[in-house]
Each structure stands twice: as structure tokens, then as C-alpha cells.
Amino acid sequence: MKGVLRHILPLSLRVRFLLATAAVVLVLSLSYGMVALVGYSVSFDKTTFRLLRGESNLFYMLAKWENNTIDVDIPENLNMQSPTVTLIYDARGQLLWAQRDVPWLVKRIQPDWLKNNGFHEIEADVDSSSMLQHNNHEIQQQLDAIRQEDDGSEMTHSVAINIYPATSTMPQLSIVVVDTIPVELKRSYMVWSWFIYVLAANLLLVIPLLWVAAWWSLRPIESLAKEVRELEEHHREMLNPNTTRELTRLVSNLNRLLKSERERYDKYRTTLTDLTHSLKTPLAVMQSTLRSMRGEKMSVNEAEPVMLEQISRISQQIGYYLH
Numbered sequence: 001m002k003g004v005l006r007h008i009l010p011l012s013l014r015v016r017f018l019l020a021t022a023a024v025v026l027v028l029s030l031s032y033g034m035v036a037l038v039g040y041s042v043s044f045d046k047t048t049f050r051l052l053r054g055e056s057n058l059f060y061m062l063a064k065w066e067n068n069t070i071d072v073d074i075p076e077n078l079n080m081q082s083p084t085v086t087l088i089y090d091a092r093g094q095l096l097w098a099q100r101d102v103p104w105l106v107k108r109i110q111p112d113w114l115k116n117n118g119f120h121e122i123e124a125d126v127d128s129s130s131m132l133q134h135n136n137h138e139i140q141q142q143l144d145a146i147r148q149e150d151d152g153s154e155m156t157h158s159v160a161i162n163i164y165p166a167t168s169t170m171p172q173l174s175i176v177v178v179d180t181i182p183v184e185l186k187r188s189y190m191v192w193s194w195f196i197y198v199l200a201a202n203l204l205l206v207i208p209l210l211w212v213a214a215w216w217s218l219r220p221i222e223s224l225a226k227e228v229r230e231l232e233e234h235h236r237e238m239l240n241p242n243t244t245r246e247l248t249r250l251v252s253n254l255n256r257l258l259k260s261e262r263e264r265y266d267k268y269r270t271t272l273t274d275l276t277h278s279l280k281t282p283l284a285v286m287q288s289t290l291r292s293m294r295g296e297k298m299s300v301n302e303a304e305p306v307m308l309e310q311i312s313r314i315s316q317q318i319g320y321y322l323h
Helices: 002-008 014-062 103-108 111-115 128-131 137-149 187-217 219-232 246-292 302-320
Strands: 065-066 069-072 086-092 095-098 116-125 153-163 173-179
Touching: 014 065, 014 086, 014 116, 014 153, 014 173, 014 187, 065 173, 065 187, 069 086, 069 095, 103 116, 103 128, 111 173, 116 219, 128 137, 153 302, 187 219, 219 246, 246 302
Parallel strands: none
Antiparallel strands: 065 069, 086 095, 086 173, 116 153, 153 173
């Protein structure tokens, strides 16, 4: 494990850039996505309420109050925009009329709901939701498929409450309109399911683009690293000064340092060359003196001053060139 981490860490600039930008994209996508979904959900609820309120107004117009009973005459050729079940209550919360006999639905209507206009939701199992369907075979088939997959699934139905004040011909009424199509089976609900796929597709599309962006953005640094390797291999003498603005000062300082080191190296080489030439003469004299002593042409006493003089001269030359 340590060996793997040693190869991975520290992270390269490209990997750091990818991780940072991917995290930013993920956070922004989640934030914008959630805001969009919440806004869509609120807008969907408002639209549903307006549609159900329209159904409520229609039933109120069709209602007739006679002999302390209410009757709703629905024309046979009336095409409802959305399948609904309508319940009509009086001011005391007593059920006066029901479009269809659905006992479980009546029990789910809370008495507090009937006191104010509002939008509510009720939960029901698949069997109960099936009871609300009337000649809607498409929805019935979808519910049957859900029942086969998971019999314990719950469906959500939208409920709109509208209160109509008493008039000379009509008492105060509370009309409850229930959308028989579960929210889970509406196309708008699929937006929540699509969100995860959109997010995944977003990342799959963005990451390659980020890789290309990282490659293009880090090209100057990669080129600089290549030039440094060429310097180490003595294939280049200076770094290319035509680089990005952020690297210009660094490249300029490195080139100045390289120039200074090269001048210092040339100076040392010249100094050593001059020193070598200046030492040739005293060394030649010392070599000649040693040969004379070997041939007994010169005694030690005679050779000593000569050797000391040349040694002093060599010391002076070394001190001159190296200080």
C-alpha cells in the first residue's frame, strides 16, 4: 500500500486540476439541479392545483341545490381534461355528494382540510389507487406492473380543496377534487428519476473536456520540464524565453542563473588554462635542475636556491590565479 501511495503521491498538477474542477462541476451540478428540481416541483404543484381548481369550479357550476340535497348533472359528452374524483361537503364537513363511491378515499379526507382552500396529498397502496381508475386501462396496466414488482409500493394522489361561500341558491360548500392518476405515474415525476442520469452524463461529458483543458493549460509547464531535461542532457544551452506570462519571470531567472554559471565556468577554465601555462616554466626549471643533480653537474647546495625560487614562484602563481 505504501508503495502504491509513493507512486501516486504527490499528485501531479494535471490530476489536481482534474479533481478540483470535477469537484466544482459536481457541486454546481448538484446545486443547480436541486434548485431546478425544487422549482419544477413547486411549479408542478401550482399547475396541478390550478387544473384541479378548474375541475372544482366546473362541478360547482353543474351543482343544483334542491330540497336540502345537492345534485350534479354531468353531461355525457363532457370531456374531462384530467381524470378526477370529486367530493362535495357542507359547512359542517358532512359529505353531500360523491362522484363515485370510494370509501377509503372519504376516510382519508381530513376534517381540517375542509376549513380552508388548499392543496394536499394522500398516500395509498396500489390496490386502493386501482379503485380510483375508471375505464383508464393504461393507468391500470401500469399499476398492475408495479404491483407485480413490489406489492407494498405506495402511490401519491393530489387533492385540491376549494370553499365556496353561501349564496341565495346554494349553501356553503367545500369541494374536494382528487387526481386519480398517481404522481409517480406522471411524466413530470420522471424528472426526478432522470436527474441522476443527467448528472452522470454531465460528468462523463465534462471529465474528457476537463482532461483536454488540463492538457492544453499545462502545456507550457510540460514544455518547460522538457527543456530542463534537455539542459541536463547538454542538448540545450538556454530555456526558451517565449513562454506564458506566469512562467516568464521564472524562465528569465533560470536563464540568468545558467548564464552566470556558464560565465563562471568559462572563467575558471580560462584561469586554469593560464595557471597551467604559467607553471610550465618553473616546472621545467625544476626538472632541469633535478637532471643536473642526477648527472652530478650541480650540487645540492647549488640546486637548493634554484628549487626554492621556483617553488616560491609556483606558490605566487597559484595564489595569483586562485584568489
